[in-house]
Amino acid sequence: MHKDALHGPWEHRDVHNLYGFYVQMATAEGQIQRSGGLERPFVLTRAFFAGSQRYGAVWTGDNAAEWGHLKMSIPMCLSLGLVGISFCGADVGGFFKTPSAELLVRWYQAGAYQPFFRAHAHLDTPRREPWLFGPDNTALIREAVRQRYTLLPYWYLQFYHAQRTGQPVMRPLWVEYPEDIATFSIDDEFLIGKDLLVHPVTDERSSGVTAYLPGNGEVWYDVHTFQRHDGAQNLSIPVTMSSIPVFQRGGSIICRKNRVRRSSSCMENDPYTLYVALDSQGNAEGELYIDDGHTFKHETDKQFIHRRLSFTANSLSSSDLSPDSQFPSASWVEQVNILGAQKPDAVTLTTTDGGESSVEFAFDPDTAVLTLRKPGMNAGTNEMSHTDFWTNKM
Numbered sequence: 001m002h003k004d005a006l007h008g009p010w011e012h013r014d015v016h017n018l019y020g021f022y023v024q025m026a027t028a029e030g031q032i033q034r035s036g037g038l039e040r041p042f043v044l045t046r047a048f049f050a051g052s053q054r055y056g057a058v059w060t061g062d063n064a065a066e067w068g069h070l071k072m073s074i075p076m077c078l079s080l081g082l083v084g085i086s087f088c089g090a091d092v093g094g095f096f097k098t099p100s101a102e103l104l105v106r107w108y109q110a111g112a113y114q115p116f117f118r119a120h121a122h123l124d125t126p127r128r129e130p131w132l133f134g135p136d137n138t139a140l141i142r143e144a145v146r147q148r149y150t151l152l153p154y155w156y157l158q159f160y161h162a163q164r165t166g167q168p169v170m171r172p173l174w175v176e177y178p179e180d181i182a183t184f185s186i187d188d189e190f191l192i193g194k195d196l197l198v199h200p201v202t203d204e205r206s207s208g209v210t211a212y213l214p215g216n217g218e219v220w221y222d223v224h225t226f227q228r229h230d231g232a233q234n235l236s237i238p239v240t241m242s243s244i245p246v247f248q249r250g251g252s253i254i255c256r257k258n259r260v261r262r263s264s265s266c267m268e269n270d271p272y273t274l275y276v277a278l279d280s281q282g283n284a285e286g287e288l289y290i291d292d293g294h295t296f297k298h299e300t301d302k303q304f305i306h307r308r309l310s311f312t313a314n315s316l317s318s319s320d321l322s323p324d325s326q327f328p329s330a331s332w333v334e335q336v337n338i339l340g341a342q343k344p345d346a347v348t349l350t351t352t353d354g355g356e357s358s359v360e361f362a363f364d365p366d367t368a369v370l371t372l373r374k375p376g377m378n379a380g381t382n383e384m385s386h387t388d389f390w391t392n393k394m
Contacts, residue, residue, distance in 0.1 A: 020047020021055075028055040038295055044116075048085065057087040057116045065094030065125075070107050071202045075187040077114055081168030086159065088170075089116030098126050101133045102204060102241070108141045109244045110200035112148040113192065115155070115169045140242055147244065151196075152264055153255045153272065153288065158193045160289045160306075169193065177214040180232070186212055195252035195277075195286070196223075199237070199245040208238045211245055219250025221277045221339045226367040228340055250340065251279035253286025253309045255379075257331075268293075271334030272379050276311050278340040284311040287321070290329050290380055303327045305380040311338070317386040318377075329380035336387075341370035344389040349375055352382050359387065 005012040024045040031041035043056030052058060060076045063069040073090035080088040092111040093099045099107065108130070111117050121128060130141040158169040168175070169192065173183035176194050189199035189211055197220065199211040211234070213220045218231030223246045229235055237245050248254060254275045261267045276284050291297070291304035298304040302325035310317050316336065343363040350356050360373045375387060 017047065017049040020045060021049035021052050024048065024052055024055045040294055040296065050083070053085045053087065057089075058085050059116060059118070059120075060088065060090045062095040062122075063091055065097040065099035065103060067103060067202065067204050069094055070103065070110060071188065073110065073114070074190060074200070074202075077170050078168075078172050078187065078190055081115075081170050082172070082175075084166055084168075086162040086169040087115050089114045089118060091121070092117070092119040093121060093128055095120060095122055096125065099128065101137045104128060104130075104133060105137055105140045105144075105241060106201055108144045110202065112144040113196075113198040113200065113244070113246065115159075117148060143242065144244065146260060147246075149261070149264065149267070150256045150258050151254075152267065153257055153290075154193070154196070156293075157255075157287055157289045161193070173197075173212070173214050180214050180216075182212060182232075183214050195249045195254060197247040197249070201239050201243060201245070206239055208236060209245060211235050211237055211247070213247065215249075217280060219277075219279055219340065220247040221250060222246075223248050223275075226339050226369050228368070248275060248277045248339070250277050251284050252277050253284050253311065255286070255288050255309075258335075264293075269330040271332050273335040273337065274309065274333060276309075276316065276336060276338040278311065278338065282312075282314075282340075285309060288379060290331070291327060298325075298327075305329060307380070314344070314389040315386045316389075318382070320382060327380065329378065331379045333375050333377055333379055336372040336375060338370040338372075340368055342368070343370065346389075347372060348388050349377070350386050350388065351377075 001012045003011055007015055024043050028041045028043045041056065045052065045056060045058055046061050048058050058080060060073060076090065077088045089111060092107045093104050131138045161167055162169050171191050173186055173191060176191060177183050188202065189197065191197055197213065199209055201209055213229055213231045213233055213235055215231035220229045220231060221227065239245065255272045256275060257267050257270045258273050259270045261270065278284050286309045288307045288309065289304065304322065304325050305327045306321040306325065308319045308321050347359040347361045348356050349359050359375050362371045
């Protein structure tokens with residue numbers, strides 16, 4: 001608009017995007033009032049301004065079913081995250097035009113690892129439900145969606161931190177590795193939090209990608225094969241249509257829920273599986289955050305669980321990061337997978353009252369993964385003091 005389009009002393013261009021901001025704000029506040037101030041709102045907007053992250057999610061606008069637009073979704077979401085808008089994503093499959101089966105699968109695989117995950121298209125485009133592209137492609141899309149759901153506890157933790165600190169959920173590599181100049185120009189891969197690195201396949205008929213694993217002295221584990229890789233290297237990865245290159249940082253503990261369900265609400269009381277990825281010193285730590293997922297009681301009544309998980313000196317322990325809060329949870333720890341481990345002679349669970357019990361375990365020497373089966377402690381309590389791993393060396 002012309003520079004002489006004024007609103008009092010303000011040029012129109014200075015306030016244009018405030019309209020979208022205020023519409024989203026009014027909608028969010030209206031939803032809260034309608035629930036009597038009890039329920040968190042969900043408002044999705046395309047128009048936004050500085051501060052819009054306080055009121056809901058943002059999508060990147062009307063894209064097209066083109067490989068270039070799939071690629072573009074990554075730097076767009078990274079940029080939004082850096083200005084505080086973490087809850088962002090692109091229309092999976094493209095809003096306009098018609099995706100090929102390959103493009104649709106690759107977009108689901110990429111979108112499943114972006115904060116806002118939604119398939120969306122124009123009314124006049126051909127239908128594109130996953131089951132319309134043949135059983136093989138349907139299975140590939142289903143697997144991508146399942147990977148998304150297993151990581152919901154980790155996603156929720158990242159959004160908790162974003163709400164408290166402003167740190168982006170989906171972030172460029174240089175945010176965590178600012179002294180590594182090789183990360184500065186990378187915009188085709190990204191971190192979720194600080195512990196998951198994702199390099200989606202965004203080229204047509206691709207047979208391989210090259211992922212940069214940052215951090216001199218860092219260790220990264222392929223989340224699908226558990227293969228260990230050193231940091232500060234470009235890693236060539238052969239890919240097939242089922243490939244979603246994802247790596248877990250050594251030194252981290254990530255909580256997942258691996259049971260297949262029809263919805264996230266059905267997963268509420270499902271057990272956790274801990275993925276303990278050891279660093280080069282044999283240590284790891286992570287966090288778990290739980291609340292009811294839909295009210296404000298985590299703020300008003302301190303109804304939440306926030307725990308630290310630590311692995312050091314061959315001992316896995318859990319501690320309370322918010323002793324003055326409380327929230328009942330039926331979820332328990334069903335399994336612990338320790339990546340980069342050595343085979344112990346015995347594993348003992350010690351409870352806070354001093355009781356001890358043996359834990360069943362299995363060790364895979366080919367992948368160096370130690371699996372603890374059904375340690376059985378509740379995920380949200382101080383029931384477990386620590387779990388020790390004993391090895392009698394000759």
